[in-house]
Amino acid sequence: MTSTLSRQLSARIEHWPIAGSFTISRGAKTEAVTVVAEVSHGGLTGRGECVPYPRYGETPEGTLAALQAMQEPLSRGLDRRALQAAMPPGAARNALDCALLDHEAKSGGRRVWNLLGRPAPRPCTTAYTISLGTPEAMAAATARAAHRPLLKIKLGGDGDGERIAAVRKAAPASELIVDANEAWTSDNLAQNLAACADAGVTLVEQPLPAGQDEALARIRRPLKVCADESVHDRASLDRLRGRYDAVNIKLDKTGGLTEALAMADAAQALGFEIMIGCMVATSLAMAPAMLLAPQARFVDLDGPLLLARDRDGGLRYDGSMIYPPEAALWG
Incomplete structure (x- = not known):
């Protein structure tokens, strides 16, 4: 030994x-x-x-x-x-x-x-993030990324209906997911969800502040809603039932891949869809999360694509296609 x-x-x-x-x-x-x-x-x-x-x-x-x-x-x-x-x-x-x-x-x-003892990761499509801005700025950024099959749109509260409509017009063929980062309120929740549904959005991430998301259980949700700031590890899953349809698993929240894999298994057993998320970081942070991709409906590992440069020997990205890490990088 x-x-x-x-x-x-x-x-x-x-x-x-x-x-x-x-x-x-x-x-x-x-x-x-x-x-x-x-x-x-x-x-x-x-x-x-x-x-x-x-x-x-x-x-x-x-x-x-x-x-x-x-x-x-x-x-x-x-x-x-x-x-x-x-x-x-x-x-x-x-x-x-x-x-x-x-x-x-x-x-x-x-x-x-x-x-x-997990399945080997395979090449998969990652979301590409469009930052929050004016409808015009977001439409311009979206137009430059409209060739990508999956876009993640950052929203921020007032004016989000105009933002998502402008984004959809700029990328008519892309699948859209939205991340509000806790910026909506119970007063504008229904209106903003309806605007996203009208734009053909597939999923909305964390519309309400963590700890103030009980309104999600009281309304008819016109599209799937994903927990991010409201979910960290397995201990936080039970209270999400009835409020959320999916959970965003990030290694920085779970405290590593060990807990993240156990959490993905537990979340699926409870009926949640899985999203794999990241912070803006290099390929070294993305590589372990690739092991979760076989269980995920959505993969959002575009961190290195948002950097001016990645670390040497980073992950291979071909457009929005991300490939498993070489052993020299990680794992």
């Missing part, structure tokens, strides 16, 4: 410029700030990447400190299974969970999906 006593953990903050800017209802940003964890032992290094999210009280510095604090437990033999109880769900645990999985796969000379 391989000793874990000499495992070394390193972590760092990285900055990745975004191509233009990325705007949602909570604001705009021009760079992605990620935290990378690396676990080294036996001449091999496993890597994982996360994106701390202020919406959940996370900062890059706090995430870095949380990771650095795990050096001693790792030296004492902490493994990926024990990690689930040793750290709370969130970005820091995601980076370390994925780094441990990557190292475990490399040490065994196997791909990570064989290690976990």
